[in-house]
Amino acid sequence: MPSEMPKWFRLTAYHQFRAAHALAGFEIQHFHLWKISVEFEVPYPLSGDRVVDLVFAEQKLEELTKPLHGTLLNESLNLSPTSENLCVWLWSRWSESLPENPLSSVSVTLCDLEGHPWGKAELRR
DSSP states (O other), X not given: OOOOOOOEEEEEEEEEEEEEEOOXXXXXXXXXXXXXXXXXXXXXXXXXXXXXXXXXXXXXXXXHHGGGTTSBHHHHSSSOOOHHHXXXXXXXXXXHXXXXXXXXXXXXXXXXXXXXXXXXXXXXX
């Protein structure tokens, strides 16, 4: 019996930065390592030779997050700096600047400064 052919390609690009935040009424200001991934999903077979250029995707993530590096996210984002809100913020900015590369998901993993994960939020299409 023939095996079923694949239907989708998924490609994930990763990025990280350090920034501080404080959640109102819960915490004092402190730093985290914020690990970000963006995922693209396209039908198989591909129309070209790749889903998205990984170097380009990482450079775009660097460009989008550069204003946040080393900052207090409460002030930089102008919203409550949760992992969930950062997912929405990233999705919005990626979609505005690169509508031809539609996302299938954005995730933000909140880590201590050594990179150990505490939790993860994911926004999916």
